[in-house]
Each structure stands twice: as structure tokens, then as C-alpha cells.
Amino acid sequence: MAEVTVSQLAEVVGAPVERLLRQMKEAGLKHSAAEQVVSDEDKQTLLTYLKRSHGESADAPRKITLKRKTISTLKTGSGASKKTVNIEVRKKRTYVKRDPAELAAEAAAEEARQQEALEAEAAEVEAVAEVVEEAPVTEVVETTVETVAEVAEQTAEPETKEEPVAEEPVAEEAPAVETPAEEPAETVKEVAEAAPEAAEELKTEPEESAAIEIDPEVLRQRAILRRKEEEEKEKQRRAELLAKKKREEEARAEKEKRERDSAADAKGKGKKDDNRGPRHMREAPKNDDDSPRRRGSTKGRKSRDDFDDGFGDDRQGGRRRKKTLKLPEDAQRHGFQTPTDKIIYEVNISETITPTELASQMKVKAAEVIKELFKMGMMVTINQALDQETAQLVVEEMGHKVKLVSDTAVEEALEETLTSHGEGTLLPRAPVVTVMGHVDHGKTSLLDYIRSSRVASGEAGGITQHIGAYHVETGHGMITFLDTPGHAAFTAMRARGAKSTDIVILVVAADDGVMPQTEEAVAHARAAGVPLVVAINKMDKEAADPDRVKNELAAKDVIPEEWGGDTQFVPVSAHTGDGVSALLDAVLLQAELLELKAAADVPAQGLVIESRLDKGRGAVASILIQSGTLKQGDIVLAGQCYGRVRAMLDENGKPIDTAGPSIPVEILGLDGTPEAGDNFVVVENDKRAREVADFRQHRERENRIKRQQAAKLDRMFESMAAGERKTLNVLVKADVRGSLEAIQASLLDIGNEEVNVNIVSGGVGGLTETDVNLAMTAGAVMFGFNVRADSSARKLAENEGVDLRYYSVIYDLIDDVKQALSGMLSPEVREEIVGIAEVRDVFRSPKFGDIAGCMVVEGTVYRSKPIRVLRDDVVIYEGELESLRRFKDDASEVKNGLECGIGVKNYKDVRPGDKIEVFDVKEIARSL
Structure with missing residues (x-):
């Protein structure tokens, strides 16, 4: 059709109407609505514009690669050994569009x-x-x-x-x-x-x-x-060379063909002549120079010397047989000689070594080492770690030399490398202050006021659950703050905070006084030898009593300065900000007394505060630089992990290039998440970092195997003594390494002699399909702390019925685990005596046997409850009633003061004066 509307043209070319209208407007056409008609001239104008714009576009691809893949089948063999092989051929062809400017430049x-x-x-x-x-x-x-x-x-x-x-x-x-x-x-x-x-x-x-x-x-x-x-002569010379080479190749092919034919003829002739007699009696064929050789004449052929390449080709039977190269006699002898004496090796023995490693150094099989250990009375496995003394005895018994080496040789070499840089130029640095105290005493709120931020409002449950590091520029100078959790489960975090700091601010609520975690913070600060500054918080409340706080802390040997002690007490209010300036002055005054200094012109060293696994960025580690300067691109060794610093961020997430002493930063580029509390250093190259990291991983693996073997032995004896314990298997994944450590420590503390918690696996990051499969295998419950499962893991957990729970507050997780363990406990059984009947006489009944005539002297006798027969207050039988009658009627119960007839089931030796005790068994649920 000649004329179409804009909408119809867009549908034909497969483009949106808006984009087509925009392109028509750029081409100079006056179309603005989808119902307008487009003529052939308009189409040509639009096409010309599009061609011109596409040709002039700088974004057009200059290189196009076409790939083609063909699959064919090749059949090899025959009969039973017939095989079919699929052959895949991939072809790739690249077309390059030359730039006109480049072509013009080449022409010029x-x-x-x-x-x-x-x-x-x-x-x-x-x-x-x-x-x-x-x-x-x-x-x-x-x-x-x-x-x-x-x-x-x-x-x-x-x-x-x-x-x-x-x-x-x-x-x-x-x-x-x-x-x-x-x-x-x-x-x-x-x-x-x-x-x-x-x-x-x-x-x-x-x-x-x-x-x-x-x-x-x-x-x-x-x-x-x-x-x-001259050019013509050169072309002619090249053509002659090519023709000559071609003639030589044709001659060589013709010669090889004649040789193959001669070989085939000689082979056939040899088969015919096999019946002529024994091989040693046959006459050797003549091979004179003037006689024809095999077929035809040798005239015009090249002699054997013409083809001599040093190995001497022999063409007997038409085949080219390669002669062996004659070597001197001393070179013809075999290079290996069987040793006449036993080879004695020098075996390096570290503090711990396995039989496999010993066997490898002594060039013997591991079974021989195990056999020698058995002779010494030691039952060990092939991968069990041996101490240095035992390994030394084994090596000496097997006749080898011993060389004792230090197990920390790699670490010592690293220390020597670090000390070789020197101490550098010591300059004053900012103090590192840790805020500690009981939960909900206002630690984070006080820090928020100093930083003018709102961190506490964003914390789950209103409590801090990992160490936060910040450095702030105040009017009194720069200070680096570490905010530690106050919950009981985060004891290890508070201990790390006390070890990595210069000054501790102990926050105590004026209306609450000294609490358990307050006492623990004081103990951690004393163990680390760090001075204390007490901040009496919540002074704006009516129930505030600072004297009570001073008295309770004085009882813990924390004496205020006004009482003759050495600890500064500063009343503050995190809500109104009263006393915050005085608190900062006290901190800086304490820092001046300490005379804190660090070198900035040496490689960086410090402490890992926290680490986590980010889905988009990989392993992220929060570190505190204690000395030196960390730069982007440095090789960092942190615990068992190493890597190059690809990016460095401050506490606000802004990228920075360098960071000096007392500055907390986040680094990206490590190959894993280091443990919180590990030391980090900057090393000179990847080789040294990988060597130390591998050594630490190997040592940790050996220690873990030792702990597992010891735990298995202890658990075996415990199970033999007290029976099998019930175990709750759990799989824990957390957002940061510190929270994971606190959760694992809290879960392992829960339990008693009947039930306990077994942590199948723990890690940092989201829950994956692998975690679900592991939980299915171990029958474990999956806990996600501030992390979630991906779609595939969630679907698999739903299909397989795996219990998956999410938590954001640690005490909620601990309470649920306690409830689960309480349900696994065996209920407590209690017996309650409900009635006692005294036997007055025994009657013989042909139908029911012996019937005891009784008087109920206490409580009520029930027919459906168990009984005991007592004689002289000693239990002689325990069973149940067969019948209970009052006069001639059956009764379900008989109360105190009434007579009744009782038939005891499967017991015939009831005598007058015996007592029949009726009791009830009640099960009471237990809890941890």
C-alpha cells in the first residue's frame, strides 16, 4: 500500500509509536499523531535520515563476529567394538569495519x-x-x-x-x-x-x-x-623456486610410493619363500652397488649417503628402519643404580606431625610408620597428629636423622619482616574509646548524641548486637568510638572491645544502678589494663540517684576521684545532652595522661572489628588501624584470610584512598570473612600472605581435629555412664561474624545432662540451597539471624519440610531454643496416694477367688488406678484391682469410712492386717 498511518507503520517495522514519531520529527517531518498518514515520500525521507544517522553514529559496532557450530557423527571400529563419536566443529569469523579516517590516514x-x-x-x-x-x-x-x-x-x-x-x-x-x-x-x-x-x-x-x-x-x-x-626478476626468481619446490615434493611422493610398492612386493615374495627351508639356511639377497636392488635399477636414484641425517636410515625390505645412535660405553649404562646401603634422610619434625607426613619425608609407606607405632604400644590412625617427642622416637627407631623445627617458623619470619620496617616516626594519635555497660543503659543513645545521628532507633529490638566503630571530629579533637553490645550473650564482643581500646566509658543508668553486665565490663577493663571513665546516664529522670551508682561501684573497687580514687564520674543525659562536653573533656584529659602515639609512615597494622558477607561486594571486613597507613591496593593478611584492598570505605560508606592510625574503615577484597578480633597486617606480596594464611588454616584444621577427637572420647564415656543424651541439631547463619560467635556460644551453654544443642554448621551470609541440604541430612533446624534464604533454598525447605526460622533479636532465638529443649526433656513423674484400705478378713469365692474384706481408712479407693499391697509397711506387691464391690454391687470408687470387697488381680496371698494403697501417677513437664 502506498499510504499508511503512523501506527500502522510502527506495527510493520516493530517499533513503538512514540519512538517512530520522535524519529520522524528529527527527520524534519511534521507528523505528531498516530492517525496521520505517511506517504511514500515521507517514508523515503525517514529512511534517508535513519541511514545517515546510523552511518554517522559512533556507537555502531566496528567488529562483528559470526559463530557457527556443526555436529557430525563418526563411526569407528567394527563388530562388537563399533563406536560412535560425536564431533563438534566450531567456526568463528570476524568482520572489521575500517574507519574512513584511518583509511584516509593510511592513503596519506x-x-x-x-x-x-x-x-x-x-x-x-x-x-x-x-x-x-x-x-x-x-x-x-x-x-x-x-x-x-x-x-x-x-x-x-x-x-x-x-x-x-x-x-x-x-x-x-x-x-x-x-x-x-x-x-x-x-x-x-x-x-x-x-x-x-x-x-x-x-x-x-x-x-x-x-x-x-x-x-x-x-x-x-x-x-x-x-x-x-629488478622487481620482475625477483618475481621470476620466486616463481622458479616455487616450481622447483613443487617438483621436489612430487618426486619425493613418487619415490615413497615406489618404496611402498617394493615393500609390499618383498613381503609377498618372502611369504612365498617361507617353505624353502629354515631362515638361517636361506641365502641373503645380494645388494651390490652394480646389481639391481629389489625392483628396478638404482640408476638416477639418490644414494643412502644423500639421505644420511646422522642416524643412518636402512631400507631393507622397502621400509625405512631407523638405526640406533651409538653412544659411548659410559653413556650406555643405565642411569639408576640400586643403592647398596640404606639411605638415611633428615626428617623435619614440628610440634605436631601426622604419620603420613613422616612417611613422606622418610620415603616409606605410611603403613610402616603405623606398624612401628603399634610396636611402641600406640594405637593411632593415619591422619592422627603426633607430638614432637613421639615422632622423634619413631624416626630414630626407623634409622633416620631428626631435625626439630619450630611450628611457628612462618609466623616468626613474618614478625621479622614486620620489624624490619622499623618503628617509624611516632606522632600523637586520637584515642580509641569503647562504650560499655548493661543493656538498655543508654550507651548507643549517648554515642548518637555525640555523633548527631540516630543509630539506636534503627537497631533491632532497640539493642546493639555488634560492634560499631565511628570516628568523630569534636571541638576537643578527634575521638574514635567503639560501641559494644550490652546483652549477656555478647561477652566475647565486650572482651574484644576492652582489648582493642585505650579508654573505656562505663555507662551506668542513674535510675537502675549497677547490673550484671556492668560488673562484667569492669572486669574486662581491669583485665585489659584500660582506664575507666564512668558516665552516669539518665540524669534527666526523676528516679535518678547518682550517689547510689557511686556507692555500688565503690563496692566493686571503682572509687570516684572526689572520694580519693582515680576514676572520673561524669553525670550526663543522652536525651538532653547535659554533661556530654564534660565527658569528652574527661576522655581527652585521660588520653593526654596516656600520651598516645603511633607511626604513620610504616605499613598498616590493626584489629578486625567485624566481618560480614555482602551479596554484591563479597567479603567486607571492618578494621581499626592501630599504626601505619593503609592504602588502596595494599596486600592485607587478616587471620586466615588475605587479599588486595580493592576498595576502602569510611563508617558513612564513602570511598577513601588512605587511612591513618585510630581510623576505622571497611575494606573489600579479602578471600573470606576473618574472625572478629583477628590481627591484620600489610605484607609485601601475595606469596608471603598466601603462605602465612595457608599455614594458619592448616594449624586450625589440626586443632579442630584434636578437639573433635577429644570430644568424641569424652562423649563416649559420658554416654556409657549416663545413657544417650538427646540432641537438638541446629544450623545458624548470621549477618556478621561477631553475632555468629555470640549465638553459637549462647546455644552451646544451653542444656543439661539429658539434652544439649549440636551446631551442625555456622557461617556468615544468606541461607543457600546447600545449607538446606545439609540441614535435611542432619535433621537440623535452620536459624537465620538478620539474613534470609534465597528463593531456591526457601522452595526446597518448604518441599522437604525443613524448619526454617528468622530472628533479628538474639534473646528471641535463645528463648525458642530453650523451649524446644524443654520439650525434649523427659517429664517428671510424681506419685500421689489417693486412698488406703485396711484388710479385715479374707473370703473365699468360687467365682472370684480370694476377696479381701476391707475398710477404707484414708482417702478414696478407685478401681481404675494402680495399687500396692503393704505388709508391715513394706511393699510386697504392685499391680491393679480386679474387682471392687460394695455389698453385691460393683463400685467404681469407695470413700473413706466405708466397707468394701477388693479382689487383687494375679495375687492370692492377701492376709488380714495388710494394707492396700491406691495411688495416682502424674507427669509434670520440665523446663531448663
Whole structure:
């Protein structure tokens, strides 16, 4: 159709209407609505615009790669060994679009090269012309004659080249020699013959010889023709070489074919001659030089010496047999000789070593080492770690030398490398202050006021659950703060905070007083030898009593300065900000007394505060630099992890390039998440970092195996003594390493002699499908602390019925685990006596047997409850009632003071005076 609307055209080309209208507007068309008609001229205009815009676009691809894959089948073998092989052939072809500017540049360069060549030739021609002008007259004449002759030969037509040179006219082909006007033009032959006479005439008439000149253009044409002739000769030489090589290859192929035919004939002839007699009686074939060899004559063939390459090819039987190279006698002897004596090795023994490693160093099998240990009375496995003394005895028993090496040689080498940098220039640094105290006493709120932020409002449950590090610029100087959790489960975190700090701010609520975690913080600070500054918080409340806080802390040997002690007490309010300035002054005053200094011109060292696994960025470690300067690109070794610092961020998430002492930063680029509390250092190269990290991982693995073996042995004896314990298997994943450590420690503390918690696996990061499979195998409950499972893991857990729970507050997780363990406890069984009947007489009944006539003297006797028969207050039988009757009627119960008849089931020795005790068994649920 000739004319269509804009919407119809968009549907045909498969483009949105808005984009098509925008392109038409850019092309200069006046279409603005989808219902407007587009003519053929408009289409052509739009097409021209699009072609021009696409051709001029800089984003157009300059390289296109086409890939093609074909699969074919190849059948090999036959019969039972027939196989089918799939062959996949991949082809790739790349097309490159050359830039017009680049092509123009290449053309300009080629033109410049040609121009330079022409200028060089012109310079050469001018030099020749100068030489000719300066030469004597005789030489000028001779050179002119030669030049005319050569130009005539090169410029002649092909059909005239076979004719004599004397017949070619010189006037038309080479007008290079200018003669006087009165002299007629001469041929080349006449000029050559007349050259001596002309020279004589020129000697006598020098004024006439000046008229003879050589045109430079002729010389330039001569040089061009000579270069073309050389190129033609080179092409002809290459063609001859190729033809010669081709003829040689054809001759070689023909020769090999004749040799194969001769070999086949010789083989067939040998089979026919096999019946002639034994092989040693046959006559050897003649191989004289003048006799024909096998088939045909050797005439015209190359001799064996022509093909000699040092190994001497033998062509007996038509085959090319390679002769062995003759070597000297000493070189022909075998290189290996069986040792006559036992080889004694020097075995390096560290503090711990396995039998496998010992066997490897002694060049024996591990079974021999195990056998020697059995002889010594030690039952060990192949991978069990041996101490240094035991390993030394084994090596000496097997006849080898012992070399005791330190197990920390790698660590010592690292320490030597670090100390080689020197202490550097010591400069004053900012103090590192840790805020500690009981939960909900206002630690984070006080820090928020100092930082003018709102961290506490974003914490789950309103409590801090990991160490937060911040450095702030105050009017009193820069201070780095570490905020530690106050919950009981985070004891290890508080201990790390006390060890990595210079000053501890102990926050105590004025309305609450000293609490358990307050006492623990004081103990941690004393163990680390860190001075205390007490902040009495919540002074804005009506129930605030600072004297109570001072008295309770004085009882813990924390004496205020006004009482003669050495601890500063500062009343503050995190809500109103009262006393915060005084608190900062007290901190800086304490820092001045400590005279804190650090070097900034050495490689960085510090402490890992926290680490986590980020889905988009990988392993992220929060570190506190204690000395030196950390730069982006440094090689960092942190515990068992190492890597290059790819990016460095401050506490606000802003990228930075360097960080000095007392600055907390986050680094990216480690190969894993280091443990919280590990030391980090900057090393010189990847090799040293990898070596130390591998050593630490190996040592940790050995220690873990030792702990597991010891735990198995202890658990075996415990189970033998107290029976099998019930175990709750759990799998824990947390957001940061510190929270994971606190959760694992709290879960392992829960339990008693009947139930306990077994942590199947723990890690940092989200829950994956692998974790779900592990939980299915171990029958474990999955806990996610501030992390979530991905879609595949969640779907698998739902299909397999794996219990998956999420938590954001640690005490909620601990409470749920306690409830689960309480449900696993065996209920407590209690017996309650509900009635006692005294036997007065025994009656014989032919239908029911012996019936005891009783009087209920206490409580109520029930028919459905268990009983005991007591004689002289000693239990002689325990069972149940067979019948309970009052007079002639059956009764379900008989109360106190009434008579009844009781039949005891499966017991016939009831006597008067016995007591029948009726009791009830109640199960009471237990809890941890």
C-alpha cells in the first residue's frame, strides 16, 4: 500500500509509536499523531535520515563476529567394538569495519612514502648530474652514449627488442642528448662509433662541448625502469623456486610410493619363500652397488649417503628402519643404580606431625610408620597428629636423622619482616574509646548524641548486637568510638572491645544502678589494663540517684576521684545532652595522661572489628588501624584470610584512598570473612600472605581435629555412664561474624545432662540451597539471624519440610531454643496416694477367688488406678484391682469410712492386717 498511518507503520517495522514519531520529527517531518498518514515520500525521507544517522553514529559496532557450530557423527571400529563419536566443529569469523579516517590516514601515509621515494631518486639523479657536469669531456661523452643506449633498450616496444640495437632510431625513443642545431641526429651505433673522434674534437674545442647536457628527467625515468626490471626478476626468481619446490615434493611422493610398492612386493615374495627351508639356511639377497636392488635399477636414484641425517636410515625390505645412535660405553649404562646401603634422610619434625607426613619425608609407606607405632604400644590412625617427642622416637627407631623445627617458623619470619620496617616516626594519635555497660543503659543513645545521628532507633529490638566503630571530629579533637553490645550473650564482643581500646566509658543508668553486665565490663577493663571513665546516664529522670551508682561501684573497687580514687564520674543525659562536653573533656584529659602515639609512615597494622558477607561486594571486613597507613591496593593478611584492598570505605560508606592510625574503615577484597578480633597486617606480596594464611588454616584444621577427637572420647564415656543424651541439631547463619560467635556460644551453654544443642554448621551470609541440604541430612533446624534464604533454598525447605526460622533479636532465638529443649526433656513423674484400705478378713469365692474384706481408712479407693499391697509397711506387691464391690454391687470408687470387697488381680496371698494403697501417677513437664 502506498499510504499508511503512523501506527500502522510502527506495527510493520516493530517499533513503538512514540519512538517512530520522535524519529520522524528529527527527520524534519511534521507528523505528531498516530492517525496521520505517511506517504511514500515521507517514508523515503525517514529512511534517508535513519541511514545517515546510523552511518554517522559512533556507537555502531566496528567488529562483528559470526559463530557457527556443526555436529557430525563418526563411526569407528567394527563388530562388537563399533563406536560412535560425536564431533563438534566450531567456526568463528570476524568482520572489521575500517574507519574512513584511518583509511584516509593510511592513503596519506602511502602517498607520503611514494613522495619521499621520488624525492630520494631525484636527489640521486641530481648527484649523478653534478658528477657528470664536473667530469672531463671524454667521460661526459661516454656516459651520454651509454645512457642513450640503455634508455633506448628499456623504452623500446616488445616486438622491436629482438632487432639489432643499431636499427632503433634515437631521435624518437630517447631525446635525452641535446646536440647543436646544425648537426643532424645520429643513431646509437653511429654515436658509439663516433665517440672517440667526438672526444678528440671536444678536447680541441672546449667551447662547443659545453653544449652537451643530460636531462635529469631521463635519468629519473632510467632509475624507475631499472627498479621495475629488478622487481620482475625477483618475481621470476620466486616463481622458479616455487616450481622447483613443487617438483621436489612430487618426486619425493613418487619415490615413497615406489618404496611402498617394493615393500609390499618383498613381503609377498618372502611369504612365498617361507617353505624353502629354515631362515638361517636361506641365502641373503645380494645388494651390490652394480646389481639391481629389489625392483628396478638404482640408476638416477639418490644414494643412502644423500639421505644420511646422522642416524643412518636402512631400507631393507622397502621400509625405512631407523638405526640406533651409538653412544659411548659410559653413556650406555643405565642411569639408576640400586643403592647398596640404606639411605638415611633428615626428617623435619614440628610440634605436631601426622604419620603420613613422616612417611613422606622418610620415603616409606605410611603403613610402616603405623606398624612401628603399634610396636611402641600406640594405637593411632593415619591422619592422627603426633607430638614432637613421639615422632622423634619413631624416626630414630626407623634409622633416620631428626631435625626439630619450630611450628611457628612462618609466623616468626613474618614478625621479622614486620620489624624490619622499623618503628617509624611516632606522632600523637586520637584515642580509641569503647562504650560499655548493661543493656538498655543508654550507651548507643549517648554515642548518637555525640555523633548527631540516630543509630539506636534503627537497631533491632532497640539493642546493639555488634560492634560499631565511628570516628568523630569534636571541638576537643578527634575521638574514635567503639560501641559494644550490652546483652549477656555478647561477652566475647565486650572482651574484644576492652582489648582493642585505650579508654573505656562505663555507662551506668542513674535510675537502675549497677547490673550484671556492668560488673562484667569492669572486669574486662581491669583485665585489659584500660582506664575507666564512668558516665552516669539518665540524669534527666526523676528516679535518678547518682550517689547510689557511686556507692555500688565503690563496692566493686571503682572509687570516684572526689572520694580519693582515680576514676572520673561524669553525670550526663543522652536525651538532653547535659554533661556530654564534660565527658569528652574527661576522655581527652585521660588520653593526654596516656600520651598516645603511633607511626604513620610504616605499613598498616590493626584489629578486625567485624566481618560480614555482602551479596554484591563479597567479603567486607571492618578494621581499626592501630599504626601505619593503609592504602588502596595494599596486600592485607587478616587471620586466615588475605587479599588486595580493592576498595576502602569510611563508617558513612564513602570511598577513601588512605587511612591513618585510630581510623576505622571497611575494606573489600579479602578471600573470606576473618574472625572478629583477628590481627591484620600489610605484607609485601601475595606469596608471603598466601603462605602465612595457608599455614594458619592448616594449624586450625589440626586443632579442630584434636578437639573433635577429644570430644568424641569424652562423649563416649559420658554416654556409657549416663545413657544417650538427646540432641537438638541446629544450623545458624548470621549477618556478621561477631553475632555468629555470640549465638553459637549462647546455644552451646544451653542444656543439661539429658539434652544439649549440636551446631551442625555456622557461617556468615544468606541461607543457600546447600545449607538446606545439609540441614535435611542432619535433621537440623535452620536459624537465620538478620539474613534470609534465597528463593531456591526457601522452595526446597518448604518441599522437604525443613524448619526454617528468622530472628533479628538474639534473646528471641535463645528463648525458642530453650523451649524446644524443654520439650525434649523427659517429664517428671510424681506419685500421689489417693486412698488406703485396711484388710479385715479374707473370703473365699468360687467365682472370684480370694476377696479381701476391707475398710477404707484414708482417702478414696478407685478401681481404675494402680495399687500396692503393704505388709508391715513394706511393699510386697504392685499391680491393679480386679474387682471392687460394695455389698453385691460393683463400685467404681469407695470413700473413706466405708466397707468394701477388693479382689487383687494375679495375687492370692492377701492376709488380714495388710494394707492396700491406691495411688495416682502424674507427669509434670520440665523446663531448663
